[in-house]
Amino acid sequence: MVQSCLGDRLGRYLRLVDAERHALEALEESERVVSRGQVLRAEQAPARELFVVRRGWLYSSMLLPDGNRQILSVHLPCEFAGDTGMAWHNAPFTLVAATDAAVGVIDKAALRRLFAEHPRLGLLLYTLAQAERVALADRLASVGRTSARARVAALICDIMRRLRATGEAVESGIPLPLTQEEIGDATGLTAVHVNRMMRQLVEDGMISRTNGRVHILDEARLAGTANHIDRFATIDTSWLGA
Amino acid sequence: MVQSCLGDRLGRYLRLVDAERHALEALEESERVVSRGQVLRAEQAPARELFVVRRGWLYSSMLLPDGNRQILSVHLPCEFAGDTGMAWHNAPFTLVAATDAAVGVIDKAALRRLFAEHPRLGLLLYTLAQAERVALADRLASVGRTSARARVAALICDIMRRLRATGEAVESGIPLPLTQEEIGDATGLTAVHVNRMMRQLVEDGMISRTNGRVHILDEARLAGTANHIDRFATIDTSWLGA
DNA sequence: CGATTTTTTGACAGTATTCAACGGGGGTGG
DNA sequence: CCACCCCCGTTGAATACTGTCAAAAAATCG
Numbered sequence: 001m002v003q004s005c006l007g008d009r010l011g012r013y014l015r016l017v018d019a020e021r022h023a024l025e026a027l028e029e030s031e032r033v034v035s036r037g038q039v040l041r042a043e044q045a046p047a048r049e050l051f052v053v054r055r056g057w058l059y060s061s062m063l064l065p066d067g068n069r070q071i072l073s074v075h076l077p078c079e080f081a082g083d084t085g086m087a088w089h090n091a092p093f094t095l096v097a098a099t100d101a102a103v104g105v106i107d108k109a110a111l112r113r114l115f116a117e118h119p120r121l122g123l124l125l126y127t128l129a130q131a132e133r134v135a136l137a138d139r140l141a142s143v144g145r146t147s148a149r150a151r152v153a154a155l156i157c158d159i160m161r162r163l164r165a166t167g168e169a170v171e172s173g174i175p176l177p178l179t180q181e182e183i184g185d186a187t188g189l190t191a192v193h194v195n196r197m198m199r200q201l202v203e204d205g206m207i208s209r210t211n212g213r214v215h216i217l218d219e220a221r222l223a224g225t226a227n228h229i230d231r232f233a234t235i236d237t238s239w240l241g242a
Numbered sequence: 243m244v245q246s247c248l249g250d251r252l253g254r255y256l257r258l259v260d261a262e263r264h265a266l267e268a269l270e271e272s273e274r275v276v277s278r279g280q281v282l283r284a285e286q287a288p289a290r291e292l293f294v295v296r297r298g299w300l301y302s303s304m305l306l307p308d309g310n311r312q313i314l315s316v317h318l319p320c321e322f323a324g325d326t327g328m329a330w331h332n333a334p335f336t337l338v339a340a341t342d343a344a345v346g347v348i349d350k351a352a353l354r355r356l357f358a359e360h361p362r363l364g365l366l367l368y369t370l371a372q373a374e375r376v377a378l379a380d381r382l383a384s385v386g387r388t389s390a391r392a393r394v395a396a397l398i399c400d401i402m403r404r405l406r407a408t409g410e411a412v413e414s415g416i417p418l419p420l421t422q423e424e425i426g427d428a429t430g431l432t433a434v435h436v437n438r439m440m441r442q443l444v445e446d447g448m449i450s451r452t453n454g455r456v457h458i459l460d461e462a463r464l465a466g467t468a469n470h471i472d473r474f475a476t477i478d479t480s481w482l483g484a
Numbered sequence: 485c486g487a488t489t490t491t492t493t494g495a496c497a498g499t500a501t502t503c504a505a506c507g508g509g510g511g512t513g514g
Numbered sequence: 515c516c517a518c519c520c521c522c523g524t525t526g527a528a529t530a531c532t533g534t535c536a537a538a539a540a541a542t543c544g
Binding site for chain 2 (some may be wrong): 489490491493503
């Protein structure tokens with residue numbers, strides 16, 4: 001049986017008992033594989049299920065009536081994707097594979113059982129959903145109130161720290177499998193301007209780039225210009241109980 | 243006993259049984275009253291509790307290291323406020339009273355009991371938290387990808403429709419107890435430019451203003467220029483079960 | 485009624501967008 | 515295996531939108 005990394009991730013926040021771990025493993029009923037650029041689920045498509053990223057990156061985006069696109073968040077391995085669609089029949093966002101990727105599929109009905117049988121996990125999921133809201137709010141503040149330079153720095157910083165949280169070796173550089181157009185759609189900039197800001201960060205010695213990977217040369221200064229706060233480092237779930 | 247409007251709000255999504263309604267009423271242990279401009283809870287203050295707005299409006303904001311402020315969301319009556327702080331010891335955002343207001347106070351521990359005893363309510367809360375994430379994502383798209391004009395229109399449109407969802411008579415105009423500086427902090431604009439955009443909307447005949455109230459003259463056109471989608475009108479919670 | 489905050493207006497500056505063009509790299513098909 | 519093509523990254527110049535600064539009018543508060 002393919003084991004879910006969901007249990008691993010939740011286990012970071014709570015010491016899971018066996019029954020809980022098994023329940024989490026049973027949650028994902030199947031796997032779906034998508035290749036770079038492919039749409040896993042389009043806006044307005046039926047949303048009967050949500051996903052857990054197993055390999056690769058995805059992102060969710062929405063298309064505005066005027067044709068503009070906003071990338072809302074990037075989903076790294078072991079994170080949820082498409083869980084925001086729970087409250088609707090039809091998906092509010094489009095899910096796209098940023099790299100070749102594989103996801104576990106969770107039916108909404110399975111969640112109902114999980115909440116009933118493992119209330120503590122339900123509360124943990126609720127708490128983590130709130131943490132995701134905070135992450136989105138941080139992005140809103142970045143896009144709404146900081147310069148183009150800072151926004152690009154923030155995106156890099158955010159991804160780097162989230163990768164580090166999963167135990168990835170970020171010192172040897174991180175992958176950044178997004179086109180500059182995608183980075184622009186995520187930060188509210190044009191691709192052209194993203195390009196200029198990136199090379200400015202390079203010139204200033206904060207990062208360097210080599211074919212699709214980014215090396216962080218001066219994390220403190222990068223985080224400083226990004227106005228970035230590492231919120232996920234301080235998450236506290238102790239009140240959820242033993 | 244002061245009855246909570248939380249039950250009323252959740253009752254819109256789910257037919258609650260008596261036990262559930264009582265549990266919700268028991269959730270709020272006390273009331274706190276704040277007056278316009280007052281800080282209910284500052285960023286980094288201990289976050290042992292969350293709030294339900296009973297009367298008035300609040301908003302949550304965050305201060306960036308460079309001194310800029312971003313208003314993240316406006317909290318109308320019967321909505322949660324400060325629930326995003328659940329995952330941390332210290333509040334990620336500042337909660338400010340936009341008008342004189344009163345909130346019910348919920349201790350985190352009480353939530354634990356609620357999830358354990360009423361898993362269906364837990365799942366509903368989880369689902370609604372996801373809906374809030376979507377609302378925040380819509381704001382991100384607005385700020386990231388639309389013009390100043392559209393952002394201001396979007397803010398008005400959003401508030402109007404949320405008020406209508408609570409049964410308020412919006413045809414006679416809605417209150418907008420935010421200064422133009424606050425509107426700017428919410429939309430990622432300067433107060434000066436908010437002013438220009440507001441009077442442009444007035445000139446174009448979409449809205450009119452009379453001492454602190456806004457009349458929507460042409461909702462369709464306002465929503466159109468705002469790129470606004472009324473997501474909350476289509477929320478589906480039927481899958482949560484009977 | 486005086487003081488303070490908020491709204492309004494104008495002129496100017498600056499940041500980011502738009503438009504256009506070129507180069508490089510990778511994949512595809514011949 | 516190579517040519518071609520398309521996408522992506524890069525660069526420059528001109529434009530447009532929004533921000534900044536300053537000051538006055540209006541509204542609110544005590």
